[in-house]
Amino acid sequence: MDNYSWQLIADINAQGKRLDKVLSDNLKDKSRAYIVKLIKQGYVLCNDKERKASYLLRKNDFIKVHFPKPKIYDLQPIDIPIEFLFEDSDIAIINKPPFISVHHGSGINSPTLVNALMHHCDNLSGIGGIMRPGIVHRLDKETSGIMVVAKNDIAHKNLSDQFSKRQIKKTYLALVHGIPKDKEGLIKIGIGRDKKNKTKIS
Numbered sequence: 397m398d399n400y401s402w403q404l405i406a407d408i409n410a411q412g413k414r415l416d417k418v419l420s421d422n423l424k425d426k427s428r429a430y431i432v433k434l435i436k437q438g439y440v441l442c443n444d445k446e447r448k449a450s451y452l453l454r455k456n457d458f459i460k461v462h463f464p465k466p467k468i469y470d471l472q473p474i475d476i477p478i479e480f481l482f483e484d485s486d487i488a489i490i491n492k493p494p495f496i497s498v499h500h501g502s503g504i505n506s507p508t509l510v511n512a513l514m515h516h517c518d519n520l521s522g523i524g525g526i527m528r529p530g531i532v533h534r535l536d537k538e539t540s541g542i543m544v545v546a547k548n549d550i551a552h553k554n555l556s557d558q559f560s561k562r563q564i565k566k567t568y569l570a571l572v573h574g575i576p577k578d579k580e581g582l583i584k585i586g587i588g589r590d591k592k593n594k595t596k597i598s
Contacts, residue, residue, distance in 0.1 A: 406457040415442060416449035419461065425549040427523050427556050439464060471500075471527070473515035474507045480516070486551040487544055488517060488530075494540040499528045513545060520545070521552035533559055541568075 402423070404410075410418045416435060420428040434440050435449045439462040442451065453459075479491040492498070492509060499510045513520060513530050520530030523546075530545040532555045544564075546552035558564050 402461040402463070404459045404461075406453045406455055406459065408455055410453045410457075411455045412452055414449065415440070415447055415451040415453060415459070418453055419459070423461075425523075425553065427553050429556075430523055434461065434463075437464075471514065471529075472511065474511035475515050476507060476509075476512035478509075478512050478516055481542065486547055487555070488513075488547060490543055490545060492535050492540055492543050494538055497537045498534045498543075499531055501527070509543075517545070517547060519547045521547065521549045523549050523552045523556075532556055 404418075404422060406418065416428060416432050419431045419435075419440070420426070423431065431440075432449045435447070438446050440447070441460045441462075442453075442457050444458075444460075476496070478493075480488060481491060482489040490513075496512075497504045497506065497508045499508050510527070510529060510531065517530065521532075522529060524531045530547065530552075532544055532546050532552055535541050535543060544555055546555055555564075
């Protein structure tokens with residue numbers, strides 16, 4: 397079941413705090429979303445019992461976390477040209493070309509940005525899952541633009557936190573057909589995945 401395990405005995409400082417919060421505070425290289433996923437899938441035991449992420453810890457609770465072995469997928473590096481705007485040991489900032497999907501998913505079998513990143517980068521974060529190494533955020537297939545890629549799990553977690561707290565400003569430019577009647581406005585309507593075509597959002 398497990399690749400390796402991590403253990404913790406809750407002390408007085410952890411008492412009364414949520415299980416997922418305490419694990420997130422201690423597992424600095426793992427995102428809270430990833431930890432919640434582990435809890436839901438039964439990889440986290442508290443006193444040898446499965447608990448919800450919202451479980452409030454008591455002093456001396458014994459927590460054990462199993463990190464599952466990653467599934468093996470046939471993701472191969474592909475030499476697809478990418479414009480790198482900045483790169484260091486933690487992140488890479490790239491200009492994503494249009495008409496390429498960021499990663500594989502439902503109905504996506506063509507080469508993706510992930511395949512290209514695997515060719516150009518020696519290291520990529522693993523928090524996003526085996527199918528999305530390095531991917532912190534996404535752009536639609538038809539959209540071009542700047543993306544930030546994480547090259548290790550600590551950078552991934554820090555970037556994810558910044559996105560969730562809206563500390564990273566995103567600006568979109570769009571081409572329109574014709575001349576809009578209003579110079580500005582607000583589109584407020586629910587969106588979701590198309591029930592018949594899983595690759596479309598409507």
